[in-house]
Each structure stands twice: as C-alpha cells, then as structure tokens.
Amino acid sequence: MASLTVTERTRHRRLREQGSLDRDALDAILGAGFVCHLGVQVDGDLLVVPTVYGCDGTTLYFHGSVASRSLAAAPGTQVCVTVTHVDGLVLARSVFEHGVNYRSAMVFGTPRHVGDPDEKLAGLRCLTEQSTPGQWDYARRPSRKELAATALLALPLDEVSVKIRTGAPEDGEGPDAELGLWAGVLPLRTAWGALEADPLLDKGIEPPAHLARRAGTRCPGTRAGDGAARLT
Amino acid sequence: MASLTVTERTRHRRLREQGSLDRDALDAILGAGFVCHLGVQVDGDLLVVPTVYGCDGTTLYFHGSVASRSLAAAPGTQVCVTVTHVDGLVLARSVFEHGVNYRSAMVFGTPRHVGDPDEKLAGLRCLTEQSTPGQWDYARRPSRKELAATALLALPLDEVSVKIRTGAPEDGEGPDAELGLWAGVLPLRTAWGALEADPLLDKGIEPPAHLARRAGTRCPGTRAGDGAARLT
Numbered sequence: 128m129a130s131l132t133v134t135e136r137t138r139h140r141r142l143r144e145q146g147s148l149d150r151d152a153l154d155a156i157l158g159a160g161f162v163c164h165l166g167v168q169v170d171g172d173l174l175v176v177p178t179v180y181g182c183d184g185t186t187l188y189f190h191g192s193v194a195s196r197s198l199a200a201a202p203g204t205q206v207c208v209t210v211t212h213v214d215g216l217v218l219a220r221s222v223f224e225h226g227v228n229y230r231s232a233m234v235f236g237t238p239r240h241v242g243d244p245d246e247k248l249a250g251l252r253c254l255t256e257q258s259t260p261g262q263w264d265y266a267r268r269p270s271r272k273e274l275a276a277t278a279l280l281a282l283p284l285d286e287v288s289v290k291i292r293t294g295a296p297e298d299g300e301g302p303d304a305e306l307g308l309w310a311g312v313l314p315l316r317t318a319w320g321a322l323e324a325d326p327l328l329d330k331g332i333e334p335p336a337h338l339a340r341r342a343g344t345r346c347p348g349t350r351a352g353d354g355a356a357r358l359t
Numbered sequence: 360m361a362s363l364t365v366t367e368r369t370r371h372r373r374l375r376e377q378g379s380l381d382r383d384a385l386d387a388i389l390g391a392g393f394v395c396h397l398g399v400q401v402d403g404d405l406l407v408v409p410t411v412y413g414c415d416g417t418t419l420y421f422h423g424s425v426a427s428r429s430l431a432a433a434p435g436t437q438v439c440v441t442v443t444h445v446d447g448l449v450l451a452r453s454v455f456e457h458g459v460n461y462r463s464a465m466v467f468g469t470p471r472h473v474g475d476p477d478e479k480l481a482g483l484r485c486l487t488e489q490s491t492p493g494q495w496d497y498a499r500r501p502s503r504k505e506l507a508a509t510a511l512l513a514l515p516l517d518e519v520s521v522k523i524r525t526g527a528p529e530d531g532e533g534p535d536a537e538l539g540l541w542a543g544v545l546p547l548r549t550a551w552g553a554l555e556a557d558p559l560l561d562k563g564i565e566p567p568a569h570l571a572r573r574a575g576t577r578c579p580g581t582r583a584g585d586g587a588a589r590l591t
Contacts, residue, residue, distance in 0.1 A: 162445050162461075164398075165407075166406070166439075172437070173399070173400065173437055174439055175398035176441070177441060177443040206405065207405050207406055208407070209409060211409040215555075218494065220498060221500075222499065222500055225487065225491075227394065229394075267535055269454055295557040299558075304559065308497065308499070309564050309567060310560055313491075314555065317547060318547075320447070321546070323545075325544075326531075327532060338450065338541065
C-alpha cells in the first residue's frame with residue numbers, strides 16, 4: 128500500500144482515526160467524482176468555486192474560459208482543491224455524536240497554466256473522460272479556436288490530505304446506549320437517471336452504448352472496476 | 360419575487376444567464392443540502408473544508424470542535440461558503456459545449472462566534488434539523504459540557520452569489536447539429552438508502568417515523584414542501 132507524504136499542512140491534527148495516508152484511498156476518492164471545489168484568492172477575495180476536474184493519477188486538471196477570473200488568478204498562487212463524497216448521516220443517540228460518513232481529499236499546491244498543445248489536449252481528454260468515459264472518442268473534439276478560448280490548469284498531487292469516515296455511531300457503548308433510542312446510519316446514494324435527449328435532436332439518433340448503459344447505475348458509473356451495479 | 364443585493368464580489372461577470380438574483384432560488388439551494396465547502400485562511404494557508412451547515416433564512420450556521428483550526432481562524436476574517444448541487448451532465452455534440460447542470464450558492468462574509476447559550480442551542484437545532492428533520496426532538500440534546508466543547512459560527516446571508524444551469528446542451532442549432540451525434544442530459548439523482556441499524560443497538564428498538572419514512576426517498580427528503588417522492 129503506497130503512502131502519502133505528510134506535510135505541516137496535511138498532518139492530521141484532530142480526529143486522526145478519520146485521516147488516511149493510503150494512496151489507493153486518494154485515487155479512489157478522486158476517481159469517483161468529477162466536481163471539485165476550488166479555493167482561490169482573486170483580487171484579495173477568497174472564492175470557493177465548484178468546477179469539473181480530471182485526474183490522471185499524478186495531476187489534477189481543471190479548466191474554464193480564458194475570461195474566468197478565478198482561473199486567471201490561480202496559476203502561481205497557492206490554492207486548495209477539495210473533492211468530497213457524502214455517504215450518509217450518522218444518527219447517534221446524542222446530538223453531539225451525530226456526524227456524516229464521507230470521503231474527502233484536499234489537494235494543496237500551486238497550479239500551472241498548461242500551454243503545450245499536446246498536454247492541453249491530453250488534459251482535456253482526461254477531464255472529459257473523468258465524468259463521461261467514452262465521450263472523448265464520440266463527441267467532436269475541440270477546434271483550434273475553442274482550444275484558444277479554454278484555459279487548462281494542472282495541479283500536482285504532491286500535497287494531499289485524505290479524510291474518511293465510515294460505519295456506525297460511536298455512542299453504542301456509552302451511557303447513552305441506555306436511553307433506548309434508535310441509532311444507525313442513513314446512507315445517501317447517487318445514481319444516474321434516464322437519458323434526456325436534447326429536444327432539438329433529430330429523431331432516429333440513438334444514444335451511444337457508453338451513455339445508454341449508464342442510466343440507472345450508481346454514480347460514478349461505468350468506469351472499469353467500479354462495479355457499476357444496477358440499482359434495484 | 361424578492362431580489363438579492365449585488366456587490367462587486369457577487370456581480371455575475373460571465374455566463375450571466377446562469378446567474379440568479381432570485382431570493383427564493385437561494386433559499387431552495389441552501390434548503391436542499393446539508394454539506395457546504397468552507398473556504399478560510401488558516402495560518403497563511405487557504406483551506407477548503409467540507410462541513411455540515413444549517414440555515415434559518417437569514418443566517419448560515421456551521422460548527423465543530425473548539426479545537427478545530429479552521430473554525431478558530433474563521434471569526435472576524437473573510438470566508439466563502441459554497442453549497443453545490445450537481446444535477447446532471449450536459450452532453451453536447453462538441454466537447455467544448457459540454458457542461459454540468461447544477462445549482463450553487465456562494466456566501467461571502469465574516470463569520471461571528473456564537474457565544475449566547477440560547478442562540479447557540481437554536482443554531483445547533485437549526486443545524487441538526489437541516490440534515491435530519493425531527494432529530495432534535497428525538498435524540499439527546501447537548502449537555503453543558505458538550506456545548507462548551509462545540510464552536511458554533513454564524514454567517515449572515517447578506518452577500519450571496521447564486522448560479523444555476525438547467526436544461527439541454529446549446530449546440531442544437533449550430534453547425535454541430537449536422538454531425539448526427541446524440542446530445543442531451545444525463546441526470547444525477549441523490550436518494551436516501553435503507554436505514555442501517557447500529558450493530559450495538561438492542562433488538563426491539565425500532566427507528567422513529569421521521570427516519571423510517573425517509574428510506575428510499577429523494578434527498579433532501581421529508582422536509583415540508585419539498586415533495587419527497589418515493590423513487591420508482
């Protein structure tokens with residue numbers, strides 16, 4: 128099991144049992160999502176911006192319009208990108224012991240503007256395939272003009288904090304267990320719905336297999352190895 | 360329709376059609392979630408921390424241990440709290456026009472430490488009821504010692520930016536429509552699973568009605584007026 132490097136920023140100070148140094152756990156968290164929250168200073172203001180991302184195992188990519196203020200401000204400055212999956216409510220006997228089952232990764236670093244055309248295409252491919260495997264080879268790829276209008280940023284996965292909480296509440300062995308109250312977990316599930324065709328779509332154009340087979344499956348879905356179980 | 364006040368920070372500069380000044384839209388976005396991303400400067404580092412919140416219509420509350428570095432650093436400093444709901448993938452004919460249907464609210468401001476015991480209890484009640492309506496009256500409420508170990512912060516909803524994207528892709532009338540590619544939306548749904556009892560729970564303790572009726576319903580669930588439709 129590969130281990131993450133600890134820095135002053137990523138050292139788990141409290142709730143150490145929720146901290147993880149497992150590299151596989153990081154990869155699983157980043158692989159299971161496609162929206163992150165980017166924290167960045169823009170003109171003296173702190174912004175937390177939801178944005179899509181892609182991750183190739185060593186680098187996290189995010190993108191947007193070249194006119195975006197938050198993307199223009201990010202290169203060369205310290206940012207924090209957080210990916211969070213909420214897995215359920217932890218319903219304890221006491222309000223104090225309530226909590227959330229979750230998996231999160233915080234990535235610290237200084238993003239780099241991607242200018243090289245080949246790396247830019249590879250990064251955009253990674254970003255597209257992160258949310259929709261198969262789509263890069265199906266949809267029309269970016270033109271030269273579209274590439275020029277797109278800013279792509281790369282953030283290395285060098286300094287990362289992973290936190291995970293799973294399982295039951297923790298007051299089952301304390302005095303509160305005598306209260307006779309129900310306790311447990313209410314899980315939260317995310318799943319893809321049924322495909323909704325663009326109303327402007329010509330009749331007779333059927334969705335490709337990589338999209339059709341996702342409908343009704345757990346998110347993230349049809350990536351190899353994630354066990355895209357059909358919900359019952 | 361009440362309108363949100365625009366400031367230099369919350370003025371929608373780009374993608375103005377995704378910006379909303381509708382107060383009801385803000386209330387709906389904040390009401391539909393219970394996890395936010397708090398952006399805060401801690402000892403010179405920018406952190407984006409996922410945390411639970413409650414909202415009473417004028418104030419957003421978040422909390423944690425008095426030992427938490429991010430909560431200790433937040434009062435009196437400028438923070439940004441973002442709540443995001445991801446509703447689906449927008450699958451266009453071109454990669455360039457791909458996007459995400461989402462609803463997000465960014466709250467800017469300077470949080471205040473809540474010291475008054477009555478306001479603290481009311482804020483914790485709001486926070487508990489946000490994720491789990493009915494739970495404050497069911498679970499054991501915080502003791503004096505537990506209250507002392509809990510930091511509660513209040514952030515007024517005075518400066519907020521709301522962004523929403525809904526609907527189909529936007530290249531259905533351009534030249535890409537001739538490519539014969541499928542385009543549309545793949546919706547993402549969040550739902551509560553079946554209750555999982557704490558393995559330490561005494562047999563015979565049944566879940567209360569406010570929890571039992573949530574299983575299998577759309578998240579956020581059983582709040583009045585949100586139409587907690589059972590998933591089919």
